[in-house]
Amino acid sequence: MNERSSKTPHPIPPPQAGEGGAHLPPPLLAGEGRGGGLAAQTPLLTARDLTLRFGRIAALDSVDIDIHPGEVVAIVGESGSGKTTLLRVLSGLMRPDAGEVSYLGQDVLGMTEAARRRLMRTEWGFVHQNPRDGLRMAVSAGGNIGERLMATGARHYGNIRDQAAHWLTRVEIDPTRMDEVPAKFSGGMQQRLQIARTLVTLPKLVFMDEPTGGLDVSVQARLLDLIRALVADLGLAVLIVTHDIAAARLLAHRMLVMRHGVVVESGLTDRVLDDPQHPYTQLLVSSVLA
Numbered sequence: 001m002n003e004r005s006s007k008t009p010h011p012i013p014p015p016q017a018g019e020g021g022a023h024l025p026p027p028l029l030a031g032e033g034r035g036g037g038l039a040a041q042t043p044l045l046t047a048r049d050l051t052l053r054f055g056r057i058a059a060l061d062s063v064d065i066d067i068h069p070g071e072v073v074a075i076v077g078e079s080g081s082g083k084t085t086l087l088r089v090l091s092g093l094m095r096p097d098a099g100e101v102s103y104l105g106q107d108v109l110g111m112t113e114a115a116r117r118r119l120m121r122t123e124w125g126f127v128h129q130n131p132r133d134g135l136r137m138a139v140s141a142g143g144n145i146g147e148r149l150m151a152t153g154a155r156h157y158g159n160i161r162d163q164a165a166h167w168l169t170r171v172e173i174d175p176t177r178m179d180e181v182p183a184k185f186s187g188g189m190q191q192r193l194q195i196a197r198t199l200v201t202l203p204k205l206v207f208m209d210e211p212t213g214g215l216d217v218s219v220q221a222r223l224l225d226l227i228r229a230l231v232a233d234l235g236l237a238v239l240i241v242t243h244d245i246a247a248a249r250l251l252a253h254r255m256l257v258m259r260h261g262v263v264v265e266s267g268l269t270d271r272v273l274d275d276p277q278h279p280y281t282q283l284l285v286s287s288v289l290a
């Protein structure tokens with residue numbers, strides 16, 4: 001029944017809330033016990049009633065979402081269903097026609113551009129599908145990591161280099177390649193470098209848009225394993241867009257299924273995948289199993 005337990009052990013404690021009604025997976029903050037207090041229950045990011053049209057197309061149609069500290073939420077759905085648009089709106093990159101986004105009580109849509117950029121450099125991270133969108137290709141691997149550290153105030157050259165070497169190692173890149181430019185790296189390495197650059201500031205919330213898209217299947221599997229380990233280790237909250245149901249199964253506590261800008265189904269990952277309620281989710285799950 002439960003494929004996950006027979007195949008790959010889940011590194012993060014699986015949600016224990018009653019399958020039926022519960023909406024909140026247990027908080028996963030380090031050191032927090034189960035049900036650990038109100039602070040842990042407060043969402044990191046909350047969005048309500050997000051709506052955005054491009055002409056006749058409803059890219060987002062009354063979308064609600066909450067992400068809690070340490071929680072991994074997958075967004076799945078066919079091409080054009082609004083997944084990237086949702087990430088862009090949640091991270092303040094794009095304005096919706098209507099709706100609200102709040103990060104720890106701050107109004108994301110009302111924030112100045114400077115304040116939003118500051119968040120993006122520190123407490124938030126964005127891992128793009130194409131590493132070229134998240135890396136500076138003309139800057140060395142170490143420089144890519146160091147640059148983000150410096151943006152948060154780090155100044156000491158030796159410390160920055162040490163941190164860069166540490167993070168390269170963590171993403172399984174040989175730190176002796178620190179002075180090479182990313183263009184010399186394979187696609188999988190570039191993606192791991194982008195992840196190192198993102199995580200070096202220890203963000204609380206990371207947006208990932210198809211981080212394994214465009215990579216060979218074997219490389220994808222390795223990258224997913226790495227993401228899974230880092231996310232569990234650092235207690236990151238992650239909102240990950242993926243076409244890949246297996247990746248959602250592996251990584252996410254909860255998932256949202258989108259179609260034509262609408263969240264047609266959401267819930268604990270196991271519940272959604274093992275007992276899909278919406279016909280579109282049923283189709284999605286059965287087409288993967290077929």
Ligand SMILES: Nc1ncnc2c1ncn2[C@@H]1O[C@H](COP(=O)(O)OP(=O)(O)OP(=O)(O)O)[C@@H](O)[C@H]1O
Pocket residue numbers: 054057058059077078079080081082083084085086
């Ligand atoms: N800047 C834009 N201008 C006009 N239409 C847009 C724009 N961005 C997105 N769209 C449209 O909005 C809809 C949602 O697009 P979005 O990129 O969010 O989908 P997606 O779920 O991320 O798809 P994919 O899986 O292919 O990346 C699509 O119909 C798309 O064509």
Ligand SMILES: [Mg+2]
Pocket residue numbers: 083084085
């Ligand atoms: Mg997209």
